[in-house]
Amino acid sequence: MALQLPPLTAIRVFEAAARHASFTKAAEELGMTQAAVSYQIKLLEERVGTPLFLRRPRQVVLTETGRRMAPSVSEAFALLSEAYASARSGSAGTLCISTVLTFASNWLARHIGSFQMRHPGIAVRLDTSSHLVDFSREEVDVGIRSGDGKWPGLAAHLLFRAQYTPMLSPKLADSIGGVKEPADLLKLNILDPGDFWWTRWFALANVPPESLEGRPDTSMGSQAYEAAAAIAGQGVAILTRAFFTNEIAEGRLIQPFDLFGDDGQGYWLVYPESRRNAPNIRAFREWILAEMEQTSAGG
Amino acid sequence: MALQLPPLTAIRVFEAAARHASFTKAAEELGMTQAAVSYQIKLLEERVGTPLFLRRPRQVVLTETGRRMAPSVSEAFALLSEAYASARSGSAGTLCISTVLTFASNWLARHIGSFQMRHPGIAVRLDTSSHLVDFSREEVDVGIRSGDGKWPGLAAHLLFRAQYTPMLSPKLADSIGGVKEPADLLKLNILDPGDFWWTRWFALANVPPESLEGRPDTSMGSQAYEAAAAIAGQGVAILTRAFFTNEIAEGRLIQPFDLFGDDGQGYWLVYPESRRNAPNIRAFREWILAEMEQTSAGG
DNA sequence: TGCGACCCATTAAGAGAGCTTATGCATAAT
DNA sequence: ATTATGCATAAGCTCTCTTAATGGGTCGCA
Structure with a gap:
């Protein structure tokens, strides 16, 4: 296929020059020197094989060929810059x-x-x-x-x-007369006791690690589910605090200890x-x- | 005004790559290396501010933005290359x-x-x-x-x-019994005797220059008119031979001497x-x- | 699984396109 | 005449773009 395309920079310069009927003005618009415009136009004329401008004393005017070419070129560039602009801004959409x-x-x-x-x-x-x-x-x-x-x-x-700490429903806490110290939690059902976070947290709290052994693994694989279970009073969950500030604020969960595990x-x-x-x-x-x-x- | 136009070479590359859904194919079409295509696309993506292709294992596919951009760009290039081609060939028209x-x-x-x-x-x-x-x-x-x-x-x-030599109608020549030598011409009416060509030619023919003096200047300013007068038998004209080969071939004019003036x-x-x-x-x-x-x- | 084929990304180095500066020339305006 | 304007041209340089070589990832085939 390979349609022989014109030198694009030259074409862009031509478009501006044709619009202004002036090399100098085109140069200003394009932010280059008049010499560069002259050079590009000449280049394009050589490629096309025919002059595109007539050099008149204090102006340039399009030749027949130039006049024929200019509208399509302008249209093409309008299309191009529209597509480009819309892609640029549209990417924010x-x-x-x-x-x-x-x-x-x-x-x-x-x-x-x-x-x-x-x-x-x-x-x-x-x-x-x-x-x-x-x-x-x-x-x-x-x-x-x-x-x-x-x-x-x-x-x-x-x-x-990802700071984790035990959370439970106020009602569940009350059921054992309140949670005063970390070991109190062991009186309750531990949600997902196999979670390494529990091990780490009890270690931080100076509670012997073996206390978790033998408990049935109730892992639900997602904090959301464990939180729901905790809110329903089914046990104590170890959760990421930031996710449940709301529940705590509304009293649906309580965070008994200001002690956080942090695995970095x-x-x-x-x-x-x-x-x-x-x-x-x-x-x-x-x-x-x-x-x-x-x-x-x-x- | 000054719509910020995209880098045009990059856009051209993008157009081809989008059409082929392949950098390698685009490179082939454009006659450049795959690396260059990759480079240009990356450049354009930086300018646009968003990826245009997703790099999948053995293919690239357009992103949403790329898909939105591609048709307009293709159309613009079609317009451009059509205008260019028509200017190229149209210049022969x-x-x-x-x-x-x-x-x-x-x-x-x-x-x-x-x-x-x-x-x-x-x-x-x-x-x-x-x-x-x-x-x-x-x-x-x-x-x-x-x-x-x-x-x-x-x-x-x-x-x-521009070789010049006297010419006259056959009938006029006959009227003086034929033109045998240059001096015979002086018996006839000389068309535009002030023309320097006459002076030069008579000099070449060794006829005294003063022989032309005093004749009325019948300059008509154009060989065509003088030739017409000569064909009509109104006198002898000094003409550029190449212009009247036809008249001579058809017998409407004769060239009595094979002697040519030539001013270089x-x-x-x-x-x-x-x-x-x-x-x-x-x-x-x-x-x-x-x-x-x-x-x-x-x- | 392991190997080869295919495709794209990346890097460094080199070439060359295209820009700028400076100058000249022609014409129109003053 | 003189000045101002606009384009052309030459030389030199910059920086974009290309090339070449290499690496990584995936698919297909055995």
């Missing part, structure tokens, strides 16, 4: 967030509405697939994942550390470094960091 | 000849039909203005002018030398060197040189 399920259900679901209020022009799409998103393979703008914040090529902002991980906002300034990404970043600030302050 | 009146009326008028028969696709426009055409100021393809063949920047082909000038086909290979110019050049060959051989 959608935001695809790939997030771990935990974060989506425990935090994002309750807060994303605020983002959409502030940026009504941005359509949000959530992708809660569990695999680690590869930005070069999938059409995703930002990701939220847990880890240590070190991913090559990705910018990462810490949202909060955290939840991070990530996106390709190179896209740091994309409008939609910038908007989301600024919003979520502000939101975190506010939440942690309020909680 | 017209041939504007600037020629001195003498040549137009005495030679071209009778022969141009043969050119149009051979190149029916080329519309011929004649411009017989008398001033020396400036190819950079006027929309003229080729010129025919007399001179010494030296014009800077112009290619020049000698059509014929000639008629030349000229055009800008740079346009030597323009299709219309090439066609005309080849035709007129062949025609000259044939005429001088036949005459």
